[in-house]
Amino acid sequence: MYKSIVLTTLILLSIPVISQEGVRRSFFIPDVNGYHVLKADLHTHSVFSDGMVWPSFRIEEAWSEGLDIIAITEHIEYRPNKTDVNGDHNRSFDIAKEYAEKAGIMVIPGSEITRRMPPGHFNALFVTDANKLDVPDWKEAFREAKRQGAFIFWNHPGWKAQQPDSAQWMPEHQMLFDSGYMDGIEIANYGEWYPSTLRWALNKNLTMLGNSDIHGAIFQQYEIQKGKHRPITLIFANNNTTAEIQKALMEKRTAVLFDGMVIGRKEWLNPMITSIIDITPCPSASSSSEIKILLENRSDIDIVLQPTSQSISNGIIYPVVLPARSKAFLSLRLKNENMKAASSHTIKMAVENWHTDEISEFTMELVFKR
Ligand SMILES: [Zn+2]
Ligand SMILES: [Zn+2]
Known part of the structure; x- marks a missing residue:
């Protein structure tokens, strides 16, 4: 036993x-x-x-x-x-x-x-x-x-x-x-x-x-x-x-x-989107007529950036889809001599589905540097 x-x-x-x-x-x-x-x-x-x-x-x-x-x-x-x-x-x-x-x-x-x-x-x-x-x-x-x-x-x-x-x-x-x-x-x-x-x-x-x-x-x-x-x-x-x-x-x-x-409130959503999306310049992929940057979503939440009227006038017309932990390239065409001469360009994109009030679009700024 x-x-x-x-x-x-x-x-x-x-x-x-x-x-x-x-x-x-x-x-x-x-x-x-x-x-x-x-x-x-x-x-x-x-x-x-x-x-x-x-x-x-x-x-x-x-x-x-x-x-x-x-x-x-x-x-x-x-x-x-x-x-x-x-x-x-x-x-x-x-x-x-x-x-x-x-x-x-x-x-x-x-x-x-x-x-x-x-x-x-x-x-x-x-x-x-x-x-x-x-x-x-x-x-x-x-x-x-x-x-x-x-x-x-x-x-x-x-x-x-x-x-x-x-x-x-x-x-x-x-x-x-x-x-x-x-x-x-x-x-x-x-x-x-x-x-x-x-x-x-x-x-x-x-x-x-x-x-x-x-x-x-x-x-x-x-x-x-x-x-x-x-x-x-x-x-x-x-x-x-x-x-x-x-x-x-x-x-x-x-x-x-x-x-x-x-x-949420702007005071939290502004720094939150900045800490979620990393922007890296890509000098080797850029040219005299185009600046390319790499966007990285560091979080486990999906992000979609939509063109604003400002980005459309600068030639960015497509949404940038950034699923959780992903990366995507984005190009800015330098349309004229003034743009070609500037060392950096700040372009606004709307962050889809992010809201700080009932009416206005929530946007983030993407800085394009060589
Ligand atoms: Zn209840
Ligand atoms: Zn309950």
Whole structure:
């Protein structure tokens, strides 16, 4: 008997261990103005409210997609699985935290204050005891969240179920804003983005966020295997400590990645596109009538540069397609003697799908030097 146990153990030990976790995809965006660009989803659910998965699965998904930070923000007021999953409002975070530490990603404590419109749904992050948000008066829930030092943002402000006509800023939202109970706003949530909320964020100086609000499995909704992503909040941070992330969110150091689009403030998108695209002169390939440069996309996000009226007048009429981690040549024809005499030329191209406001085109400058 003893011999057979030893033999079985030896056989089991000799079988190679196969990891169950799969691979972590590369999701690189170069540093911007000396800050790291951290990828966060700050609005998700698990079975502890009305989600379909266990909290540890949220960590596995985020790890596989290449994310750095996640928040599992269970509804305080809506817990349809309560009979079967009866932990308190902090339990989901406690479970997730254990797995997140092993995976090396950050999980932020948070809850979704889930009320009828107005004021609708809000996420309170960095709360220290989510149970204390479970109170009848919604105003008191906000007060309590702030007493705990929360960062609070308005979720899916254009959600048709609560705002059927268009996203409206109501007196209750003004009251929350005036009281300092609204720090940020979701520009994108799940499958949609709300251009009008981009205007609100700019006018009222709110932090911009983009999150999945996922209830099922991420792979069912987004083609992660093809390099696509859930909506993501990009956070420009010095490091990945909780204190720094909270500071970065309060200081509005964010941009939003949504369905191939990048949405954010000019002060972040300008240096971000410059750090993503490297420009190298190609003197050996240039001639007296043409300057050639090599463009390199250093990031894992696809970039397309579109001609502007200025570039068209200079003969650049085709888009420059730069998929993740790719390079492409671009030539500028020197059409007259003045152009031939100049030592460098600055040409504007529009960055497709990048938005800093609702109307204007977002452009970057390409410098052509010999
Ligand atoms: Zn919600
Ligand atoms: Zn939600």
